[in-house]
Amino acid sequence: MTGFTDLPDLASRALGGGVVDANDEFFAARDNLVTPEPPTFAAGTFGPKGQVYDGWETRRRRDPGHDYAILRLGAPGVVRGVVVDTSYFTGNYPPHASVEGCGMPGYPGPAELADAEWLPLVARSPLRGDTRNLFQVDSPHRFTHVRLRIYPDGGVARLRVHGVVVPDPELFPDGQLDLAALEHGGLVVGCSDMFYGSPHQLLAPGLARSMGEGWETARRRDDGNDWVRVRLAVPGQIRQVELDTSHFKGNAPAAATLRGIDARVADPAEPAGWFEVLPRTRLQPDTRHRFPVDVPGTATDVRLDVFPDGGMARMRLPGRVAPTELGRLRRRWSESLPPAHARRIAPSGSRRVGAWGPAPGG
Numbered sequence: 539m540t541g542f543t544d545l546p547d548l549a550s551r552a553l554g555g556g557v558v559d560a561n562d563e564f565f566a567a568r569d570n571l572v573t574p575e576p577p578t579f580a581a582g583t584f585g586p587k588g589q590v591y592d593g594w595e596t597r598r599r600r601d602p603g604h605d606y607a608i609l610r611l612g613a614p615g616v617v618r619g620v621v622v623d624t625s626y627f628t629g630n631y632p633p634h635a636s637v638e639g640c641g642m643p644g645y646p647g648p649a650e651l652a653d654a655e656w657l658p659l660v661a662r663s664p665l666r667g668d669t670r671n672l673f674q675v676d677s678p679h680r681f682t683h684v685r686l687r688i689y690p691d692g693g694v695a696r697l698r699v700h701g702v703v704v705p706d707p708e709l710f711p712d713g714q715l716d717l718a719a720l721e722h723g724g725l726v727v728g729c730s731d732m733f734y735g736s737p738h739q740l741l742a743p744g745l746a747r748s749m750g751e752g753w754e755t756a757r758r759r760d761d762g763n764d765w766v767r768v769r770l771a772v773p774g775q776i777r778q779v780e781l782d783t784s785h786f787k788g789n790a791p792a793a794a795t796l797r798g799i800d801a802r803v804a805d806p807a808e809p810a811g812w813f814e815v816l817p818r819t820r821l822q823p824d825t826r827h828r829f830p831v832d833v834p835g836t837a838t839d840v841r842l843d844v845f846p847d848g849g850m851a852r853m854r855l856p857g858r859v860a861p862t863e864l865g866r867l868r869r870r871w872s873e874s875l876p877p878a879h880a881r882r883i884a885p886s887g888s889r890r891v892g893a894w895g896p897a898p899g900g
């Protein structure tokens with residue numbers, strides 16, 4: 539794993555991201571900005587408003603100003619880079635764009651977001667048409683929303699917001715959670731092959747709807763086996779291993795093993811530090827397998843080996859986090875809040891009720 543685009547897209551619809559506001563979407567719907575699949579184009583397809591585009595496209599401005607869209611991240615986190623993808627927008631891409639982020643508690647609507655404290659992620663920069671425009675981001679804050687501004691108008695196919703999830707520890711007060719879940723901060727840090735499907739999808743929320751929503755390798759023609767390594771959201775004890783081969787019917791692995799390591803005290807490069815979580819276990823195609831396990835060790839990372847190759851829809855690792863780690867998670871969360879969000883959090887957990895604005899009708 540090298541550049542920021544290897545990190546998960548926090549805005550993706552696959553993670554629950556959405557477009558909550560835009561000043562205009564005359565030619566093409568804002569919602570397309572967060573579609574997980576790459577953009578497509580069919581020349582000469584005209585609807586009642588014009589050429590059909592797989593992206594967000596505003597009308598031609600006849601007055602000064604600029605257009606904007608606001609995205610809710612599916613999983614709030616620290617942003618490492620954004621991709622303003624103008625694929626297929628050639629005579630109608632915006633020549634410039636900027637991106638800002640804000641961190642808000644609760645579930646703000648467009649009116650609250652308009653008044654939010656927006657911090658710069660990408661300064662106003664030139665864009666190329668029909669191009670994935672990459673911008674590195676350097677900000678330590680945990681953002682819940684981003685705002686894309688385009689100058690003055692035009693079309694953008696996708697906005698990818700790559701980063702590291704920073705979970706809200708209040709969501710698992712008793713320390714029980716899926717230690718591998720992307721939305722909790724679990725992260726794929728390496729894999730042998732991802733020819734047909736991204737390994738990040740293994741950790742995505744919900745059930746996969748098709749084979750395309752899982753991790754799938756190419757057919758192996760040697761004696762090796764495929765594997766994926768995951769950094770857990772937080773160090774913890776794994777209580778159950780869920781390996782879901784749903785939709786993989788002619789291409790499920792025959793068997794799998796799972797090993798864990800506490801990389802704070804052992805070197806992952808040395809085999810000695812790895813302990814068995816799930817012994818080599820036969821798998822069935824198209825099946826959600828759930829194996830209770832009793833592992834005394836704490837793991838920071840796991841490695842799933844599949845034999846010999848194939849595909850898997852999801853891997854879940856329900857487990858328990860030590861109270862000390864929960865404290866560390868709380869500190870990491872509070873230290874990464876942008877100033878406006880931090881000001882809204884009163885001490886002693888008062889954010890549980892009415893933390894954002896008055897109750898409806900109140």
Ligand SMILES: NC(=O)NC(NC(N)=O)C(=O)[O-]
Nearest residue numbers: 565587588589590591595630
């Ligand atoms: N051929 C076009 O793309 N024209 C217009 N856009 C759409 N969607 O028809 C425009 O003015 O940008």
